[in-house]
Amino acid sequence: MNTAGTLSASGGGRPGAGMRADAERNRERILAAARKLYAREGLSISMAAVAREAGVGKATLFRHFTTHQDLIDAVFADRMDAYVRATEEALADDDPWLGFLRYITEVCAMQAEDRGFADVLTLTFSTAEALEERRTRAYHGFLAIIERARSTGHLQPDFASEDLILVLMANAGVISATGGDAPESWRRLIGHLLRGFATHGAPVPPMPPAPSSASLYRAMARTEQRHEGEIAKP
Structure with missing residues (x-):
């Protein structure tokens, strides 16, 4: 069986592309969650609350937005x-x-x-x-x-x-x-x-x-x- 060929045909041979797509989806989920919470509660919402609403870990959130101000800048x-x-x-x-x-x-x-x-x-x-x-x-x-x-x-x-x-x-x-x-x-x-x-x-x-x-x-x-x-x- 040509494993390399199978992986290439299925897209599995390009993990970087898949990871980039996943990262972009996570970023959009974070932004959507932050918009919802900020609109309803104001800016006092914590980064941890945004991560929970988005369904991602805090580490994932901080990879995209290092600080609270970075997130606010993107959301607004x-x-x-x-x-x-x-x-x-x-x-x-x-x-x-x-x-x-x-x-x-x-x-x-x-x-x-x-x-x-x-x-x-x-x-x-x-x-x-x-x-x-x-x-x-x-x-x-x-x-x-x-x-x-x-x-x-x-x-x-x-x-x-x-x-x-x-x-x-x-x-x-x-x-x-x-x-x-x-x-x-x-x-x-x-x-x-x-x-x-x-x-x-x-x-x-x-x-x-x-x-x-x-x-x-x-x-x-x-x-x-x-x-x-x-x-x-x-």
Whole structure:
């Protein structure tokens, strides 16, 4: 029997190719698991939890992603691309004020859709170079968005680029506290903020409805339970 010929015909004579395919499948499983967990729980999820969700060993995970920041960089590359595109679209809007309003609302909506991304936009990752490069591009674009909006007379003259960071931090906090019980609450927050940024008489979108008292009570109760659980940890 020609063993070498049989192996070659079946593909068994090219173990490197098979290993590369297996490695790529494992990488995609890890990324899919991380996206799912980050979107649901935020960035506090451990690498061990990602490995369990992906069905791979920790050694396999660390062969693909040496650090937590490496994994975050890979998972959120497409989301950061969308963040940059939102900036570019706002700058291309014929109405600078409308572009400003849409930009704030769109970025906050991106946070609401993915708790992990809500965290990414309010943190820095010094070793995640690709992610930070996109953040820098979006930031410089936002500086131009501010100047264009201010030129219309509709944006308060004392609005500063740092105010966007405060908006994103506040929005991330609301999303974390109310996401499971009053998931549209963030829209109400942004409605109030946009009115605060606008000069008297400037056009603003209709005010979103307030969340119900019952849904906010459930969100507050859930937050209290979370805090009690954290305090009880050894």
